[in-house]
Amino acid sequence: MPPPNSSTAPPPRRKLTSRDVARLAGVSQATVSRVLQDSPLVQPATRKAVLDVIAQSGYAPNAAARSMRTRRTNIIALVVANLAVNPLYPAMLQLLSAALRKRGLSASVWEEEDFGEDTMRVMVESGVDGVIATTAVNATLPFWLRIAERVPLVLVHRTVASDAIDQFSSDNLGSGAAVARYFAENGRRNIGLITGHNLPNTLGEREAGFVSELGRHGIEVDERAIARVPSFSYGTGADAAREIVMNGEKTAEVDAIFCVNDIVAVGALDGVRSMGRTVPDDVWVVGHDDIPMAGWSCINLTTVAQSRAAMVEAAVARLCARLASPALQAESVVLPYQIVHRGTAG
Amino acid sequence: MPPPNSSTAPPPRRKLTSRDVARLAGVSQATVSRVLQDSPLVQPATRKAVLDVIAQSGYAPNAAARSMRTRRTNIIALVVANLAVNPLYPAMLQLLSAALRKRGLSASVWEEEDFGEDTMRVMVESGVDGVIATTAVNATLPFWLRIAERVPLVLVHRTVASDAIDQFSSDNLGSGAAVARYFAENGRRNIGLITGHNLPNTLGEREAGFVSELGRHGIEVDERAIARVPSFSYGTGADAAREIVMNGEKTAEVDAIFCVNDIVAVGALDGVRSMGRTVPDDVWVVGHDDIPMAGWSCINLTTVAQSRAAMVEAAVARLCARLASPALQAESVVLPYQIVHRGTAG
DNA sequence: ATGAAAGCGCTAACAG
DNA sequence: CTGTTAGCGCTTTCAT
Numbered sequence: 181m182p183p184p185n186s187s188t189a190p191p192p193r194r195k196l197t198s199r200d201v202a203r204l205a206g207v208s209q210a211t212v213s214r215v216l217q218d219s220p221l222v223q224p225a226t227r228k229a230v231l232d233v234i235a236q237s238g239y240a241p242n243a244a245a246r247s248m249r250t251r252r253t254n255i256i257a258l259v260v261a262n263l264a265v266n267p268l269y270p271a272m273l274q275l276l277s278a279a280l281r282k283r284g285l286s287a288s289v290w291e292e293e294d295f296g297e298d299t300m301r302v303m304v305e306s307g308v309d310g311v312i313a314t315t316a317v318n319a320t321l322p323f324w325l326r327i328a329e330r331v332p333l334v335l336v337h338r339t340v341a342s343d344a345i346d347q348f349s350s351d352n353l354g355s356g357a358a359v360a361r362y363f364a365e366n367g368r369r370n371i372g373l374i375t376g377h378n379l380p381n382t383l384g385e386r387e388a389g390f391v392s393e394l395g396r397h398g399i400e401v402d403e404r405a406i407a408r409v410p411s412f413s414y415g416t417g418a419d420a421a422r423e424i425v426m427n428g429e430k431t432a433e434v435d436a437i438f439c440v441n442d443i444v445a446v447g448a449l450d451g452v453r454s455m456g457r458t459v460p461d462d463v464w465v466v467g468h469d470d471i472p473m474a475g476w477s478c479i480n481l482t483t484v485a486q487s488r489a490a491m492v493e494a495a496v497a498r499l500c501a502r503l504a505s506p507a508l509q510a511e512s513v514v515l516p517y518q519i520v521h522r523g524t525a526g
Numbered sequence: 527m528p529p530p531n532s533s534t535a536p537p538p539r540r541k542l543t544s545r546d547v548a549r550l551a552g553v554s555q556a557t558v559s560r561v562l563q564d565s566p567l568v569q570p571a572t573r574k575a576v577l578d579v580i581a582q583s584g585y586a587p588n589a590a591a592r593s594m595r596t597r598r599t600n601i602i603a604l605v606v607a608n609l610a611v612n613p614l615y616p617a618m619l620q621l622l623s624a625a626l627r628k629r630g631l632s633a634s635v636w637e638e639e640d641f642g643e644d645t646m647r648v649m650v651e652s653g654v655d656g657v658i659a660t661t662a663v664n665a666t667l668p669f670w671l672r673i674a675e676r677v678p679l680v681l682v683h684r685t686v687a688s689d690a691i692d693q694f695s696s697d698n699l700g701s702g703a704a705v706a707r708y709f710a711e712n713g714r715r716n717i718g719l720i721t722g723h724n725l726p727n728t729l730g731e732r733e734a735g736f737v738s739e740l741g742r743h744g745i746e747v748d749e750r751a752i753a754r755v756p757s758f759s760y761g762t763g764a765d766a767a768r769e770i771v772m773n774g775e776k777t778a779e780v781d782a783i784f785c786v787n788d789i790v791a792v793g794a795l796d797g798v799r800s801m802g803r804t805v806p807d808d809v810w811v812v813g814h815d816d817i818p819m820a821g822w823s824c825i826n827l828t829t830v831a832q833s834r835a836a837m838v839e840a841a842v843a844r845l846c847a848r849l850a851s852p853a854l855q856a857e858s859v860v861l862p863y864q865i866v867h868r869g870t871a872g
Numbered sequence: 873a874t875g876a877a878a879g880c881g882c883t884a885a886c887a888g
Numbered sequence: 889c890t891g892t893t894a895g896c897g898c899t900t901t902c903a904t
Contacts, residue, residue: 198881207891209892210884210893214889226890241881241882244653248588248896249882254652255601263620264613270609273616275610277637291619301586304586305589306632307589450823472760475760478796554875556874556876557875559899559900568873569873591880591898594882595897
């Protein structure tokens with residue numbers, strides 16, 4: 181048997197240009213360009229001739245040259261963090277990348293714990309058409325504002341205190357309160373909270389909503405039932421839960437813990453159990469975000485689901501709108517949440 | 527209090543070019559370019575003058591124009607899959623993106639279940655300088671070969687049957703065998719296996735290594751103790767384990783199960799338990815890959831760790847080498863594994 | 873050591 | 889409808 185491509189020409193050595201295609205098709209280079217843009221100003225026969233040459237020759241337009249003219253790269257920067265720590269982020273990344281691809285945009289990932297000045301510069305100067313960030317915090321607001329000055333920027337999931345930036349987030353104040361109400365209405369009284377320091381708005385609002393709604397029900401959270409983790413991971417969550425349970429032994433046994441996100445909640449589950457308590461009989465645990473693992477039966481975590489898909493879809497749509505009309509008024513949209521009742525509370 | 531930037535000039539409206547910088551610095555545009563390239567052919571004083579103007583003006587070179595000249599975009603495509611299903615992939619992505627960034631390269635993500643002809647075209651034509659894929663399978667070998675013809679390509683984690691492509695993988699044959707040996711030497715006799723159909727080489731080798739090593743110990747795996755999942759996820763793993771346990775009830779109770787990756791292993795853990803068996807007392811379960819969750823105490827999975835960081839580092843280094851010398855002979859390197867003993871086996 | 877000039881491959885305005 | 893032409897902003901000879 182002859183080699184599979186014995187009858188076809190070997191691949192061309194030098195990369196073809198639209199000029200080559202034009203020559204082969206017997207038309208001008210501009211016509212090739214028009215065909216590429218699907219311009220209606222090309223006669224069907226001419227178009228076909230050009231397309232045939234393109235198909236046969238394996239010609240592909242040069243992206244850099246095109247970008248140079250159009251001033252568009254069709255690349256959107258995706259700023260994420262904690263990819264290997266908090267499964268929420270890969271889940272978001274997956275949705276974002278799919279939503280962009282659907283619109284013919286490609287995604288460049290920027291994963292960085294501390295998203296600072298220099299990374300920001302490198303990112304913007306890499307020539308992206310827009311930025312979607314899932315990791316904005318107030319401390320970095322100046323950076324985001326500067327980015328927004330140069331390219332369309334949309335914040336998803338995490339928000340900042342600015343009405344000059346498009347933001348899509350979950351109703352974190354509401355979901356925090358909902359968890360509190362659920363605890364209060366079901367007879368939980370000695371309530372713990374696992375949260376952090378210098379929180380992103382997202383988590384701060386969950387905490388605020390939770391605490392103030394508890395107050396409305398006449399429940400005050402004991403200072404010693406609040407653990408502030410230095411970072412959000414399985415390990416810090418476990419430690420925090422142990423601390424809360426331990427403190428409870430001296431005062432009042434904690435009977436429910438709200439964790440501001442799922443990754444610490446999973447840790448808390450194990451932390452509580454490692455102290456000889458059972459979940460949910462002794463203590464209820466509720467998380468936030470509904471990461472995929474929350475549904476695993478070894479975890480089976482009661483948690484709050486954000487409208488993740490809707491949030492991403494809205495954000496990407498917004499980005500595209502702003503790509504088309506950069507002067508658009510910024511908007512901040514808050515999406516609904518839903519408590520997912522599983523086995524760790526009630 | 528005046529607005530923070532009242533004393534500084536407003537940001538320039540039109541984007542600056544190197545020509546503008548040249549004018550402002552009183553030099554030629556070529557000199558600006560030389561400064562940008564860190565060319566030694568610029569007098570220190572001139573260089574300083576140019577750099578000052580750049581710093582003050584906030585000039586940033588146009589990436590598209592630069593790419594057009596240099597024929598380099600400094601963008602590497604990262605082909606991944608299952609970002610939201612198998613935590614191995616975000617872990618790989620995180621390492622890859624960090625390794626690239628360290629070398630001044632940026633990463634574009636291509637997440638797709640079925641990586642086909644068209645996606646491949648779009649990807650290559652988007653102008654990436656190279657491709658790193660974690661999801662190659664033999665079925666798509668032709669695509670990969672075509673990609674490799676056009677840009678440097680490196681395969682990590684998953685491999686294909688070709689010696690024309692750079693590949694970095696774990697010693698999957700060896701690790702499969704090691705698990706078998708561990709089972710055999712510890713008195714396990716009725717051994718189950720959770721694997722799939724049309725496996726990527728990675729998984730196929732784990733399976734082959736496992737089965738043949740068991741044979742060497744005089745143990746044959748009963749057909750009914752092998753479950754082949756349609757896809758690899760928590761849910762399919764759980765179903766598969768239940769099936770194996772159920773089949774065992776009619777013949778011989780299974781006392782150990784090897785799962786070709788961790789995500790099905792976690793499912794298997796819950797599947798086994800849902801059948802009223804305990805792990806590891808009744809049945810041992812071992813996974814593969816050491817995903818972050820494997821260490822959580824609610825899971826505590828005995829598994830095989832790949833040399834993930836080393837693999838990624840080597841792969842990225844290789845890609846860079848090939849970026850510099852495209853004609854390099856392809857190499858295929860196999861990295862060592864290590865069994866991580868936790869609580870689900872022994 | 874610096875400047876002038878050519879040109880990367882494409883799009884878009886203009887002319888016909 | 890199609891061709892000619894003029895750049896986009898940069899890197900890189902080639903002069904000087």
